[in-house]
Amino acid sequence: MKLSSTITTLALALAPVILLVLVVGPVGAFAPPPPPPSRVTSRQSSTVKAATTTPPPEDAPTSSSEEEGDDAAPSATTTAATTTIATVEYPPPLTKVQRLGRAAKFWSSAVPIVLSYYSKTAELRAKESFTGISLTAEEEEVIWGEQHARGARKLADTITSLKGFYVKTAQIIASRQDLFPPEYTEALSNFTDNVDPLPVDLIKAVVSKELLVRGETFEDIFMEFDDVPLGAASVAQVHRAVLTEKYGSKEVAVKVQRPSIESKLMGDIANLKALAKTFRESDALPLDYYTVFAELEKQLADEFNFLAEAVAMDRIYDTVTRDVNGMPCESPIVMPRPVSGLVSRRVLVMDYLEGVPLSRAAEEMLRRGIEPDSPEAQLFGRRLLRSLTDVFGRCILETGFFHADPHPGNIFVLDDGRIGLIDFGQVKQIGGRARETLSKVMLALDERENDTNPKDLETIGNLALELGVELADDAPAEGPAAVAMWLFDGSVETLPGGYDKGELSPNSPVKALKSFPQDLVLVGRSSILIKGLSNRLNIPWSLSKEWAPTAKNVLEGNTNKTGAAIVKDGKGSKIRIRDVMKLLKTWGRGKASRAVTRLPSPMRTKVAAVALRLQKRREAREDRNQQ
Numbered sequence: 001m002k003l004s005s006t007i008t009t010l011a012l013a014l015a016p017v018i019l020l021v022l023v024v025g026p027v028g029a030f031a032p033p034p035p036p037p038s039r040v041t042s043r044q045s046s047t048v049k050a051a052t053t054t055p056p057p058e059d060a061p062t063s064s065s066e067e068e069g070d071d072a073a074p075s076a077t078t079t080a081a082t083t084t085i086a087t088v089e090y091p092p093p094l095t096k097v098q099r100l101g102r103a104a105k106f107w108s109s110a111v112p113i114v115l116s117y118y119s120k121t122a123e124l125r126a127k128e129s130f131t132g133i134s135l136t137a138e139e140e141e142v143i144w145g146e147q148h149a150r151g152a153r154k155l156a157d158t159i160t161s162l163k164g165f166y167v168k169t170a171q172i173i174a175s176r177q178d179l180f181p182p183e184y185t186e187a188l189s190n191f192t193d194n195v196d197p198l199p200v201d202l203i204k205a206v207v208s209k210e211l212l213v214r215g216e217t218f219e220d221i222f223m224e225f226d227d228v229p230l231g232a233a234s235v236a237q238v239h240r241a242v243l244t245e246k247y248g249s250k251e252v253a254v255k256v257q258r259p260s261i262e263s264k265l266m267g268d269i270a271n272l273k274a275l276a277k278t279f280r281e282s283d284a285l286p287l288d289y290y291t292v293f294a295e296l297e298k299q300l301a302d303e304f305n306f307l308a309e310a311v312a313m314d315r316i317y318d319t320v321t322r323d324v325n326g327m328p329c330e331s332p333i334v335m336p337r338p339v340s341g342l343v344s345r346r347v348l349v350m351d352y353l354e355g356v357p358l359s360r361a362a363e364e365m366l367r368r369g370i371e372p373d374s375p376e377a378q379l380f381g382r383r384l385l386r387s388l389t390d391v392f393g394r395c396i397l398e399t400g401f402f403h404a405d406p407h408p409g410n411i412f413v414l415d416d417g418r419i420g421l422i423d424f425g426q427v428k429q430i431g432g433r434a435r436e437t438l439s440k441v442m443l444a445l446d447e448r449e450n451d452t453n454p455k456d457l458e459t460i461g462n463l464a465l466e467l468g469v470e471l472a473d474d475a476p477a478e479g480p481a482a483v484a485m486w487l488f489d490g491s492v493e494t495l496p497g498g499y500d501k502g503e504l505s506p507n508s509p510v511k512a513l514k515s516f517p518q519d520l521v522l523v524g525r526s527s528i529l530i531k532g533l534s535n536r537l538n539i540p541w542s543l544s545k546e547w548a549p550t551a552k553n554v555l556e557g558n559t560n561k562t563g564a565a566i567v568k569d570g571k572g573s574k575i576r577i578r579d580v581m582k583l584l585k586t587w588g589r590g591k592a593s594r595a596v597t598r599l600p601s602p603m604r605t606k607v608a609a610v611a612l613r614l615q616k617r618r619e620a621r622e623d624r625n626q627q
Contacts, residue, residue: 098267099267099268099270099271100271102162102264102267102268102271103268103271103272105158105161105162106158106162106166109154109155109157109158110155110158112154113151113154113155116147116150116151117147117151120143120147124143144181145181145183148181148182148183148184149183149187151183151184152181152183152184152186152187152188153187155170155184155187155188156170156187156188159188159191162268163196163234163264166268167191167233167234170188170191196232197228197229197232197237198232198237198258200225200227200228200229200239202259203229203237203239203256204218204225206256206257206259206346206347207254207256207347210344210345210346210347211342211344211347211349219244220244220246221243221244221246221247221342222241222242222243222244222254223242223243223244223245223249224240224241224242225239225241225242225254226239226240226241227239230253234258234261234265235257235258235261235265235303235304235425236255236256236257236258237255237256237258238253238254238255238256239253239254239256240252240253240254240352241253241254241349243339243342243349247339247341247342248339250351250352251352252339252349252350252351252352253336253349253350253351253352253353254347254348254349255306255347255348255349255350256346256347257304257306257345257346257347259346261304262304265300266297266300266301269293269297269300270297272293273290273293273294273297277290291515291516291518291521294518300426302425302426302427303405303425303426304345304346304425305345306343306344306345306346306347306348306425307343307344307345308427309338309348309424309425309427310338310343310348310350312401312403312424312427313335313336313337313338313350313424314337314338315399315401316335316391316395316401316402316403316424316427317331317335317337319394319395319398319399319401320332320333320335320390320391320394320395324398324550324553331391332386332387332390332391332419333387333388333390333391333418333419333420333421334353334412334414334418334419334420334421335420335421335422336350336351336352336353336420336422337350337351338350339351353412353414353420353422354414354415355412355413355414355415355420356412356413357408357409357410357411357412357413358384358408358409358411358412358413359408359409361380361413364413365377365380378537378539380413380417381533381537381539382539383417383419384411384413384419384533384537385530385533385534385537385539385541387418387419388406388411388419388529388530388533389530389541389543389546389547390546391403391421392406392526392527392530393543393546393547393550394550396430396435396438396523396526397435397438397439397442397547397550397551397554398435398550398553398554400429400430400431400432400434400435401427401428401429402427402428402522402523402526403421403424403426403427403526404426404427404428404522404525404526405423405425405426406421406525406526406529407529409423410422410423426522428522428523430519430520430523431519434467434517434519434520435554436554436555437463437466437467438467438520438523438551439550439551439552439554439555440463440551440555441460441463441464441467441484441488441544442488442543442544442547442548442550442551443548443551443552443555444456444459444460444463445460445484445485445488445489445542445544445545445548446542446544446545446548447548448460451485451492451493451494451495451496452496456481457477457478457481457496458481460480460481460484460485461477461478461479461480461481461484462480463484464480464481464483464484465480467517467520468515468516468517468519468520469483469484469513469515469516469517470513470514470515470516471483471512471513471514472512472513472514473514475497475512476497476498477497478496478497479497479499479509479512481496481497482495482496482497482499482509482512483509483510483512483513486499486501486508486509486510487524487527487528487531488527488542488543488544488547489542489543489544489545490530490531490534490535490540490541490542490543491540491541491542491545492542495509497509499512503528527543530543531543
């Protein structure tokens with residue numbers, strides 16, 4: 001019986017080891033789970049309506065006095081014309097006793113689920129040994145299906161009761177259909193959309209308290225405000241609205257933080273951090289999860305400050321809309337921008353984008369008549385990988401400031417075919433030394449002769465160690481190089497040192513990690529997301545190859561040039577003209593690509609097939625030139 005992989009996977013889900021899954025993030029984008037919290041959507045799209053029609057629960061909290069309610073919230077009443085606002089109270093942090101109670105409740109449910117798999121395994125083996133009769137594959141499937149169903153129900157009930165940070169855990173398991181049994185992903189799928197949406201009256205009360213100035217009413221800001229949220233997640237929920245003429249008369253998305261959620265989520269992760277610290281020196285866990293928890297705790301704390309999120313949106317926008325010479329360029333990805341004057345610590349008003357989350361891209365393509373293996377789907381897959389690769393490569397290597405929560409719920413396919421990126425609540429800044437070393441890793445990986453050359457492996461391994469990677473004492477000499485190749489080169493067929501490529505394989509290089517640098521935890525999450533997407537799309541993709549030109553510019557100091565420095569003389573003028581022509585060419589290519597999405601289906605398929613052939617030829621030519 002092949003039981004070890006099942007037990008290992010569920011242990012990852014229900015014990016501290018789940019942080020490995022949390023760090024790398026969900027990658028099952030093209031075997032779509034039910035929709036995750038949707039902050040950007042099309043009100044005309046039938047695929048979105050289904051995700052936004054869940055009514056607020058009748059028993060939603062209406063008072064901040066409920067200490068253990070997931071979202072003790074302000075009370076308010078609404079008339080047809082105006083909104084009467086009651087006092088908005090933010091409950092104090094959970095006490096130590098309350099935090100310990102939540103942790104005890106979770107682990108008292110989770111640990112027995114894991115142990116039940118070991119006991120079931122022992123029971124079946126004993127029965128097989130006593131009777132001498134082995135179960136058939138069909139019998140095994142039935143037995144383990146029932147076991148999965150029992151465990152999934154118990155875990156779902158526990159998370160429903162506790163909510164908080166554990167909802168994020170459920171969302172990750174639900175989206176990892178490539179790792180977890182379907183009984184678990186289905187049982188936890190309800191946590192991926194509209195998690196206990198608060199009544200709109202309470203949301204308006206929070207918005208009014210945060211945004212209104214003296215003498216101003218809610219209707220002075222919003223001409224329309226949808227009662228049903230676009231999505232409700234564990235930290236915030238988002239409503240579509242239209243601003244009044246005073247504020248620009250445009251369609252916006254309004255992100256509103258749940259009033260009492262900060263203390264609850266921070267308490268939950270503090271519990272997990274304390275548990276990981278207990279086992280820090282133990283051989284029971286394959287990785288130093290205390291470091292991982294500490295990094296996530298810091299990032300989660302930043303997620304509650306929407307003022308910081310608005311600043312992060314602008315910083316990343318500035319990075320991706322300027323080339324290495326400081327000239328304007330078309331961003332490889334669409335980002336919402338915050339609305340000036342309508343941002344506070346707990347409310348963020350931003351541009352509204354129309355599209356569907358990446359986790360529903362396959363469903364949306366089928367609705368439009370695009371088959372999974374068609375030229376259009378393949379072209380989209382390459383565009384997706386190119387967009388994400390360019391954005392994260394430039395942000396990580398050029399400035400060190402990047403979006404730190406990439407997953408299919410935060411990546412959108414817009415109605416015109418472009419890729420959108422939302423939710424900048426979690427961002428990360430890494431230091432200049434780390435950026436330089438990462439750049440050296442990319443160049444070393446890209447310039448290696450092959451995957452077994454000892455000199456290349458030594459160079460790559462030394463750079464990985466310089467980053468702060470620590471491996472187990474019994475790891476082979478090729479271990480550090482294998483970790484770097486596993487993280488940044490998805491095109492590798494065989495890793496050095498005899499390691500497997502699979503992230504949950506017992507022989508994965510991840511299992512050899514003794515410690516991973518805290519600064520780079522979220523860099524790894526970004527790289528593994530892209531690598532996972534390339535695997536699902538069946539498109540060989542090497543981040544090191546794609547990031548190498550940017551890395552070279554970083555090491556040569558050829559980034560962040562200003563326009564003024566480019567036009568000092570006649571020679572500089574030529575550079576400027578060339579850059580302007582390049583910008584126009586990029587702009588024209590983008591316009592043409594968006595125009596193709598509006599063509600009739602048969603013509604669109606033919607155009608996509610031609611474009612795909614040309615792109616593959618160009619890639620093959622570039623590969624030959626590099627050899």
